[in-house]
Amino acid sequence: MTVRKNQAQLTATEKRRFVDALLELKRTGQYDTFVTTHNAFIMSDTDNGDRVGHRSPSFLPWHRRFLLQFEQALQAVDPAVALPYWDWTVARTPRASLWAPDFLGGTGRARDGQVMDGPFARTGNRWTISVRVDGRDYLRRALGAGGRQLPTRAEVDSVLAMETYDMPPWNSASDGFRNHLEGWRGANLHNRVHVWVGGHMATGASPNDPVFWLHHAFIDKLWADWQARHPRSTYLPAAGTPDVVDLNDTMRPWNDVTPADMLDHTRHYTYDTAA
Amino acid sequence: MSRITRRRALGVAASAAAGLAAGRALTAPAQAVAAPAHLGAGPETFDEIVMGRRIQGGPSHGDGHHGGHGAEHGSGYSVRIDGEELHVMRNADGTWISVINHYEPLATPRAVARAAVRELQGAPLVPVATA
Numbered sequence: 001m002t003v004r005k006n007q008a009q010l011t012a013t014e015k016r017r018f019v020d021a022l023l024e025l026k027r028t029g030q031y032d033t034f035v036t037t038h039n040a041f042i043m044s045d046t047d048n049g050d051r052v053g054h055r056s057p058s059f060l061p062w063h064r065r066f067l068l069q070f071e072q073a074l075q076a077v078d079p080a081v082a083l084p085y086w087d088w089t090v091a092r093t094p095r096a097s098l099w100a101p102d103f104l105g106g107t108g109r110a111r112d113g114q115v116m117d118g119p120f121a122r123t124g125n126r127w128t129i130s131v132r133v134d135g136r137d138y139l140r141r142a143l144g145a146g147g148r149q150l151p152t153r154a155e156v157d158s159v160l161a162m163e164t165y166d167m168p169p170w171n172s173a174s175d176g177f178r179n180h181l182e183g184w185r186g187a188n189l190h191n192r193v194h195v196w197v198g199g200h201m202a203t204g205a206s207p208n209d210p211v212f213w214l215h216h217a218f219i220d221k222l223w224a225d226w227q228a229r230h231p232r233s234t235y236l237p238a239a240g241t242p243d244v245v246d247l248n249d250t251m252r253p254w255n256d257v258t259p260a261d262m263l264d265h266t267r268h269y270t271y272d273t274a275a
Numbered sequence: 276m277s278r279i280t281r282r283r284a285l286g287v288a289a290s291a292a293a294g295l296a297a298g299r300a301l302t303a304p305a306q307a308v309a310a311p312a313h314l315g316a317g318p319e320t321f322d323e324i325v326m327g328r329r330i331q332g333g334p335s336h337g338d339g340h341h342g343g344h345g346a347e348h349g350s351g352y353s354v355r356i357d358g359e360e361l362h363v364m365r366n367a368d369g370t371w372i373s374v375i376n377h378y379e380p381l382a383t384p385r386a387v388a389r390a391a392v393r394e395l396q397g398a399p400l401v402p403v404a405t406a
Contacts (some may be wrong), residue, residue, distance in 0.1 A: 002276075037404075039374075039403060042374075042377055043362055043364075044375060046364060047365075047366055047367040048367070055366075112396055113396065131403065132401070132403070133362075133374050133375060133400065134395055134398040134399060134400050134401055134404055135373075135398045135399040135401055136398045169367065171367050172366045172367050172368070173366075173367035173368055179327065183378070184366070184380070189301075190378075191378040191379070192378075194377075194378035195378050195379045201377065202375070202376055202377065202378060202394070203374060203376070203377055204362070204374040204377045205374075205403070206377070243287075245343055
């Protein structure tokens with residue numbers, strides 16, 4: 001059984017194997033197919049139209065399935081690898097070990113935002129940005145630029161306290177747990193982390209930065225934590241909602257998986273801590 | 276440049292409002308009803324130079340080789356940087372995002388275009404490449 005661990009607890013060997021598997025997926029071209037898929041959904045998910053991957057109730061089950069598919073691709077390279085998660089309420093500065101050269105590398109340089117150290121620096125010639133919206137082919141970051149702050153544990157707890165999974169109009173204007181976790185409303189958790197990292201993470205092609213997976217693994221864990229706190233709350237809406245994925249509707253692009261199928265993560269993996 | 280554009284936009288809004296007033300008295304011509312709805316839903320037209328780059332925004336007509344990303348999302352509005360389309364989207368609360376800043380809503384498409392210029396640091400905008 002796959003165990004997803006806090007990135008701060010990984011051994012040097014676990015970090016190396018995770019990084020090597022990422023680089024191998026990149027080399028074979030599989031990595032970029034995930035970037036393309038994510039960008040296609042983020043550009044087509046709209047508040048008043050069909051919406052699946054973002055700004056909708058299926059934000060959480062869609063990303064759970066997306067991460068599972070990615071993790072399976074990593075495990076086809078190295079069966080020992082699991083996705084780690086980044087608890088940004090704790091590892092909340094650019095000095096965190098997450099950003100060290102033996103793991104993800106640090107922030108971008110001032111002149112052009114280019115990441116200059118770590119395995120994903122363009123200079124290492126193993127991480128060329130191919131799926132992109134501008135002319136630059138190097139990974140960019142601007143960690144905490146402009147004095148931005150990552151969400152605090154208290155802010156996370158305030159969102160986890162929300163009993164209702166999601167509410168009409170089932171989009172970026174909704175009240176409820178999902179939209180507050182996604183960040184279009186209220187304290188702003190998920191969205192704010194993308195902005196804090198900056199560079200590619202702030203764009204529609206955000207999976208170009210490997211931290212995407214660690215960020216979303218933590219968002220996924222927060223969903224599991226929320227389920228544990230609210231055992232009588234479940235995914236909404238139940239049925240018959242235009243443009244929105246109901247509990248038993250299939251989700252694009254897979255068309256063979258529903259939110260109901262994704263509710264219990266323990267069928268696929270567990271976390272290193274009890275929820 | 277932006278002053279002229281704003282004046283032009285105001286002129287269009289004024290004539291659209293006149294059309295609406297006439298429409299209430301008579302039978303509203305189709306375009307007189309459509310125009311204020313469009314302007315009411317969409318923000319201002321703009322055309323200016325920011326950090327040496329031309330940014331333009333206005334109603335999209337679904338024509339041209341870009342195929343109208345805006346129309347694809349029903350936003351009816353498109354933004355260009357040096358002539359290349361910047362994919363933008365309107366949120367339910369009226370704020371805007373672009374493919375360059377997809378997680379940080381800003382008040383107007385002009386603000387989104389300016390943020391994209393800052394983020395691009397001189398790099399050309401390209402259609403999503405999957406080389």
